[in-house]
Amino acid sequence: MFGFGDMIAKLKKDPKTIVFTEGSDPRILEAASRLLASSFLTPILLGNEDEVNAAAEESGYNIRGAQIIDPAKYEKLDEMIELFCELRKSKGVTPEEAKKILSGANYFGTMLVKMGVADALLGGATYSTADTVRPALQLLKTKPGNSVVSSCFILVRPKATGENEVLAMADCAINIDPTEDELVEIAGETAECAKIFGVDPKVAFLSYSTGGSGKGETVDKMRNAAEKARAKYPELPIDGEMQFDAAVSPRVAKTKCPGSEVAGHANTFIFPDINAGNIGYKIAQRMGNFDAYGPILLGLNGSVNDLSRGCNAIEVYSMAIITAALA
Numbered sequence: 001m002f003g004f005g006d007m008i009a010k011l012k013k014d015p016k017t018i019v020f021t022e023g024s025d026p027r028i029l030e031a032a033s034r035l036l037a038s039s040f041l042t043p044i045l046l047g048n049e050d051e052v053n054a055a056a057e058e059s060g061y062n063i064r065g066a067q068i069i070d071p072a073k074y075e076k077l078d079e080m081i082e083l084f085c086e087l088r089k090s091k092g093v094t095p096e097e098a099k100k101i102l103s104g105a106n107y108f109g110t111m112l113v114k115m116g117v118a119d120a121l122l123g124g125a126t127y128s129t130a131d132t133v134r135p136a137l138q139l140l141k142t143k144p145g146n147s148v149v150s151s152c153f154i155l156v157r158p159k160a161t162g163e164n165e166v167l168a169m170a171d172c173a174i175n176i177d178p179t180e181d182e183l184v185e186i187a188g189e190t191a192e193c194a195k196i197f198g199v200d201p202k203v204a205f206l207s208y209s210t211g212g213s214g215k216g217e218t219v220d221k222m223r224n225a226a227e228k229a230r231a232k233y234p235e236l237p238i239d240g241e242m243q244f245d246a247a248v249s250p251r252v253a254k255t256k257c258p259g260s261e262v263a264g265h266a267n268t269f270i271f272p273d274i275n276a277g278n279i280g281y282k283i284a285q286r287m288g289n290f291d292a293y294g295p296i297l298l299g300l301n302g303s304v305n306d307l308s309r310g311c312n313a314i315e316v317y318s319m320a321i322i323t324a325a326l327a
């Protein structure tokens with residue numbers, strides 16, 4: 001499987017635990033059984049123990065060795081409720097309300113990460129992105145020094161040479177209409193994430209305009225964001241605003257932005273908003289034959305990731321490795 005050797009090696013040196021919020025989902029159980037067969041990542045499955053075991057038996061997956069935690073019977077629930085109320089005290093959450101909220105596996109699992117019981121969390125096989133991400137935003141919050149949590153996708157497809165073509169795209173899943181300053185932060189975080197996947201980032205701020213060829217508020221937003229990003233990350237090749245063809249085609253780049261270090265060779269793409277980003281990565285995935293890994297949350301003070309509800313067990317397995325390795 002693509003590029004996971006380094007991540008697995010890292011986890012073998014420093015094994016982690018990962019909590020799965022949907023403990024009785026067959027795709028989670030299949031991924032958990034594969035993880036259990038190796039020794040670098042221990043799954044914690046949330047749910048009623050009998051139900052999780054019955055689901056595993058029915059779907060034929062061996063989950064012996066997995067920790068199963070039933071939120072309804074958790075022995076440290078009082079401690080968890082107290083911490084939850086403390087974390088949400090600005091919202092005036094009562095212990096009764098906290099108890100009800102924590103009966104949801106998404107909130108309960110996120111608190112396990114907050115309490116250090118688990119190193120990482122992977123959810124979203126049945127929860128929506130918003131319901132998986134919101135508890136993390138509320139309880140784990142942004143990393144010190146960051147102002148926003150965002151996300152990127154890593155896109156991978158084999159080249160004729162046998163190597164992989166690897167790209168990063170952001171923000172395709174969290175921030176609906178990021179500001180200039182948020183785009184700058186998203187670019188920096190995405191470039192860092194791209195490096196982990198072996199990409200030497202060349203960052204393009206995408207638009208329907210290249211170097212002022214078109215006019216509009218979003219054109220200005222992308223041009224200004226690129227300029228601010230260049231000032232903030234002088235070591236990174238960054239350019240924009242530019243159209244996608246100028247970003248990836250050396251021939252078009254020659255005409256539309258001659259002299260650019262990025263144009264024609266971009267591999268890290270910053271989209272103006274979530275519409276462009278989400279549609280863009282899915283076109284690459286569905287029509288460009290790229291495998292898409294993500295959304296990988298960036299800027300979060302903890303390691304939590306979201307699955308697509310259409311995911312399969314292999315995607316769960318690979319996202320579990322990514323999520324734990326980034327913990």
Ligand SMILES: CC(C)(COP(=O)(O)OP(=O)(O)OC[C@H]1O[C@@H](n2cnc3c(N)ncnc32)[C@H](O)[C@@H]1OP(=O)(O)O)[C@@H](O)C(=O)NCCC(=O)NCCS
Nearest residue numbers: 129130133134137138142147148149150172173174175176
């Ligand atoms: C991420 C998302 C769910 C947050 O929405 P929300 O829960 O309605 O957001 P709210 O404004 O109510 O904020 C909830 C909390 O998260 C925080 N928050 C929201 N967005 C944040 C961000 N991008 N970074 C950091 N914190 C954020 C808020 O400050 C708030 O904190 P508080 O409760 O401590 O005051 C929302 O931006 C969203 O729906 N994004 C699109 C998701 C999606 O559909 N993606 C496509 C499929 S992959």
